[in-house]
Amino acid sequence: MSWTWLLETADGQEKGRSDAFDSRGDAETWIGETFAELLDQGVDQARLLDGDTEVYGPMSLHGE
Structure with missing residues (x-):
C-alpha cells in the first residue's frame, strides 16, 4: 500500500493530500x-x- 496524509482545517474540511510514500516512516x-x-x-x-x-x-499540527 502507499501512505498518504489527508490535510484538513480544524473543522475537518479537506485542504489536500500529501504525495504518496512507500513507508509509514517516510510519511x-x-x-x-x-x-x-x-x-x-x-x-x-x-x-x-x-x-x-x-x-x-x-x-493537530499546532503545539499545545
Missing part, C-alpha cells in the same frame, strides 16, 4: 519536516492513511 518524517509550512498554508490537522484505510488522526 511521518515528511509531516515532521513540513508541519510549519503546512500551518502557513492553513492546514490545522492531518490524518495518516494506508491506502484508503485511516491509521490515525486527526492529528
Whole structure:
C-alpha cells in the first residue's frame, strides 16, 4: 500500500493530500519536516492513511 496524509482545517474540511510514500516512516518524517509550512498554508490537522484505510488522526499540527 502507499501512505498518504489527508490535510484538513480544524473543522475537518479537506485542504489536500500529501504525495504518496512507500513507508509509514517516510510519511511521518515528511509531516515532521513540513508541519510549519503546512500551518502557513492553513492546514490545522492531518490524518495518516494506508491506502484508503485511516491509521490515525486527526492529528493537530499546532503545539499545545
